[in-house]
Amino acid sequence: MPLHDFRSDTVTLPSPAMMAAIAAARLGDAARGDDPTVADLERCAREITGKDDALFVPSGTMANLAALLAHDCRGGEVIVEEAAHLYNSEGGGLSVVAGAVARPVKGRHGILAPASIEAAIRGSANPAVAPTRLVCLENTHNAAGGTVMPVETMAAIHDVARRAGIPVHLDGARLFNAAAHLEVPIGALCRPVDSLWFALCKGLGGPVGAILAGDAAFMRKARRAVRMLGGGMRQAGLIAAPALVALDDPYPAHRRDHALARRLACGLAAIDARLVDADRVQTNIVNCHVDDADDIARDLGARDVLTLSRGKNRIRFVTHSQVDEASVDAAVDALADILATRPNWSTPCRESLPT
Ligand SMILES: Cc1ncc(COP(=O)(O)O)c(C=O)c1O
Known part of the structure; x- marks a missing residue:
């Protein structure tokens, strides 16, 4: 895989x-x-x-x-x-x-x-x-x-x-x-x-x-x-x-990365609107708000989706030339699976997130 x-x-x-x-x-x-x-x-x-x-x-x-x-x-x-x-x-x-x-x-x-x-x-x-x-x-x-x-x-x-x-x-x-x-x-x-x-x-x-x-x-x-x-x-x-x-012609590749990040943000928001501020995703980074970033990043890793936990309530996804739409869809599916096993996950404290 x-x-x-x-x-x-x-x-x-x-x-x-x-x-x-x-x-x-x-x-x-x-x-x-x-x-x-x-x-x-x-x-x-x-x-x-x-x-x-x-x-x-x-x-x-x-x-x-x-x-x-x-x-x-x-x-x-x-x-x-x-x-x-x-x-x-x-x-x-x-x-x-x-x-x-x-x-x-x-x-x-x-x-x-x-x-x-x-x-x-x-x-x-x-x-x-x-x-x-x-x-x-x-x-x-x-x-x-x-x-x-x-x-x-x-x-x-x-x-x-x-x-x-x-x-x-x-x-x-x-x-x-x-x-x-x-x-x-x-x-x-x-x-x-x-x-x-x-x-x-x-x-x-x-x-x-x-x-x-x-x-x-x-x-x-x-x-x-x-x-x-x-x-x-x-x-x-x-x-x-x-x-x-x-x-040599770098902009199309960056635009592609941004489109992948938007696809990811929309996919995550469709799981639960609390996960991302999809409107804030402008380029190739998607910050995803969760209740226990280390746990979730580890569970994603076990499903072959590598991310970084950034503090207690945030995992970061970055798109680039070596991920594609299938990777994005795999990430969304993996997070949906993980959150389905945590039906009571709570909204992270907004104060702990960068504004
Ligand atoms: C905004 C920003 N500044 C500086 C750096 C440091 O760059 P380098 O890893 O090439 O030292 C990074 C690395 O990710 C970065 O994201």
Whole structure:
């Protein structure tokens, strides 16, 4: 029986076209600027982001850290949405490595309001206060269920930050999902920020890595930070080649993933409307509200449906290139079976769910 793996969009394996590109890749020492395939990937990334410079890095976590270092955040505050990945799921690197203090701000469904950011910005006049050094956005927002921040909201936040002399960084792990949902090219989402990264190994389906981009002055510092963090890679064309395959016409695949997520959300809602806010499913993540997430995830796993439990009351499904309609239907059937054995399951406490 096939395994239906909804744990994350990071579980995908390279497609046959990617494997062929790996075999044919021209290679060199990327850390010396000698790898022609990495150079091609970075050129492509400059074009699609519209930024001066772009760098292929091993992971999104490293891209975020390098950005914090390059934006000189040490000793200052970094405004983040309170459920942001950078703040909650990156090992505390913001403090340990970048020497900054997180200033969590609550968004609505993960989407920060410009007014909340304006209220959270702290100046440098009071020596008792760590001044704001950076605003970090996350689009799409992972923990909130792949929610999309509109371009206009990003632009309004950028205006607020610019007036205070503070740069804006974008964690765009799933930027192509946001762009596919909004039906804009990713360049439109890169314009209202000073620096950004996007993942090559999530919805794009590449095996490894991320692209960090920004203006020339920022990237000079970021290149040094990445090198310092151990991100100088050698024959990295091996992993840049499949990324180039993924970047060739990426939007149809993302739209397909989103349609699968909607199918899943509708299927789950048809079992019990309390399970999902189907209207909130915009991209490839479906948060499912249950009474005992660990138990349910384990029972789903026993039926070959892999998910992640996120806290006591939430299991997360992520759609990607290696699940299909049959996987979605198998997941819905499996959860219907499991809940049929728990007729008295109770609605989870809404306060415990991200809003
Ligand atoms: C929103 C977000 N930011 C950052 C990361 C970290 O990326 P990486 O796993 O490439 O370090 C992830 C990983 O899932 C993520 O979802």
